[in-house]
Amino acid sequence: MSQIADLGGTEGWGRVKTPSAEEPVFGQPWEGRAFALTLLSMGVSGRNHDAARHAVERLERAEYFDDGHWGSWLYATELMLVDSAILAPGAVEARAHQLRGEDVAEPAVPEPNKPDYAPSAAGSLRTVADPPRFTVGEAVRAKDIQPEGHTRLPGYLRGHRGVIEQVQPAALLPDTNAHFLGENPQHVYTVRFDSRELWGADAEPFTLTDELFDSYLVPCHE
Amino acid sequence: MSETSSTRRLPIALRTEALEQLLTERGLVDPAAIDNIVQTYETAVGPMNGAKVIAKAWTDPDYRERLLAEGTAAIAELGFTGQEGEHIVVVENTADTHNVIVCSLCSCYPWPVLGLPPSWYTDPAYRARIVRQPRVVLAEMGLELPADTNIVVRDSSSEVRWLVLPQRPAGTEDLSPEQLAGLVTRDAMVGVAKVKAP
Numbered sequence: 001m002s003q004i005a006d007l008g009g010t011e012g013w014g015r016v017k018t019p020s021a022e023e024p025v026f027g028q029p030w031e032g033r034a035f036a037l038t039l040l041s042m043g044v045s046g047r048n049h050d051a052a053r054h055a056v057e058r059l060e061r062a063e064y065f066d067d068g069h070w071g072s073w074l075y076a077t078e079l080m081l082v083d084s085a086i087l088a089p090g091a092v093e094a095r096a097h098q099l100r101g102e103d104v105a106e107p108a109v110p111e112p113n114k115p116d117y118a119p120s121a122a123g124s125l126r127t128v129a130d131p132p133r134f135t136v137g138e139a140v141r142a143k144d145i146q147p148e149g150h151t152r153l154p155g156y157l158r159g160h161r162g163v164i165e166q167v168q169p170a171a172l173l174p175d176t177n178a179h180f181l182g183e184n185p186q187h188v189y190t191v192r193f194d195s196r197e198l199w200g201a202d203a204e205p206f207t208l209t210d211e212l213f214d215s216y217l218v219p220c221h222e
Numbered sequence: 223m224s225e226t227s228s229t230r231r232l233p234i235a236l237r238t239e240a241l242e243q244l245l246t247e248r249g250l251v252d253p254a255a256i257d258n259i260v261q262t263y264e265t266a267v268g269p270m271n272g273a274k275v276i277a278k279a280w281t282d283p284d285y286r287e288r289l290l291a292e293g294t295a296a297i298a299e300l301g302f303t304g305q306e307g308e309h310i311v312v313v314e315n316t317a318d319t320h321n322v323i324v325c326s327l328c329s330c331y332p333w334p335v336l337g338l339p340p341s342w343y344t345d346p347a348y349r350a351r352i353v354r355q356p357r358v359v360l361a362e363m364g365l366e367l368p369a370d371t372n373i374v375v376r377d378s379s380s381e382v383r384w385l386v387l388p389q390r391p392a393g394t395e396d397l398s399p400e401q402l403a404g405l406v407t408r409d410a411m412v413g414v415a416k417v418k419a420p
Binding site for chain 2: 005006007008009010011013014015016017018019020021023024025026027028029030032033034035036037039040041044053056062065066067068069071074077078081086087091092093095096097098099100109123124125152153154156166168169171188190198199203204206207208209210211212213
């Protein structure tokens with residue numbers, strides 16, 4: 001997994017921003033356009049939400065951080081449109097230079113190459129025939145793995161022991177769905193972790209939960 | 223990214239305009255659909271929806287029970303459904319326990335009831351720190367919790383979305399559901415604030 005988005009527990013960010021009730025939904029007009037283009041481009045590129053999250057994770061640092069949240073979505077949308085050969089690499093830059101009155105040649109429109117992908121149902125919830133592997137109250141451990149590509153297993157939970165708090169509806173697995181390798185539906189569990197298990201004996205005392213897919217977990221008999 | 227390519231980076235507004243033009247001139251995206259989405263999320267989908275859910279839960283015990291048991295269905299009773307709301311779990315803040323929601327990996331947020339996330343929610347500082355030192359972060363955001371309050375941080379890594387049912391403030395017994403909804407803030411439904419009495 002790309003480290004860029006896996007921020008849980010990382011340091012060096014300074015204070016959190018102070019919430020403001022007056023903050024507009026879109027601070028600037030381009031932000032609303034970027035958001036809408038992201039939603040509308042999903043069908044154009046023939047990709048999916050998990051691929052979109054993975055596209056965000058593949059951005060360069062400046063693309064991820066420097067233009068805010070909606071900026072990162074715009075760059076990821078461009079990336080997916082290039083991945084599906086709806087746009088040629090460099091097409092957006094060339095058009096932007098033209099809009100600025102500069103004489104820049106645009107690349108030819110490529111032959112689209114969308115992934116061979118059709119969801120088996122709308123959304124991400126799916127049914128799984130087998131009963132859930134774990135039950136509420138059971139101890140589990142998040143796998144300590146470094147998967148290539150997309151995953152929704154945060155780095156700070158890997159290797160740590162938790163307890164099943166709730167069994168959630170089964171869902172397709174982002175790790176494979178993002179790469180068009182199948183929906184691979186799995187049970188999903190809300191797993192409860194103690195802060196001292198995650199951050200050490202001196203941690204603030206609190207509980208943390210996260211929804212983890214079945215294949216992220218192993219039984220824990222310790 | 224190298225310094226050279228970074229300094230060559232185009233203004234993001236210009237880049238957005240270029241992408242919109244490329245997609246609309248080929249008929250791949252309808253400009254009216256863009257306008258419609260922007261308008262929807264600026265006016266129709268936002269924390270005022272969640273506030274109605276909370277006010278109903280405070281005034282209708284049967285609804286409260288349904289909301290805590292089957293959040294998605296109870297929220298749909300009020301007409302709030304859609305993207306990023308496939309499975310919403312509602313969790314109650316009490317005198318003893320305080321839940322707070324985050325998405326450390328990206329920006330998962332229950333759109334049908336809260337709209338799009340505010341900038342502090344998607345900011346790296348919140349995502350990185352609330353999972354490690356929630357009491358300190360909440361205090362920075364203006365919420366000092368008693369030392370004996372159990373804090374539960376809800377990190378959202380799957381398609382499950384969380385909504386906090388905040389505590390109803392004292393002295394609001396005579397208020398109507400509409401008046402109560404006016405008190406409920408986005409921040410209280412994420413769990414970085416409490417609802418204040420008028």
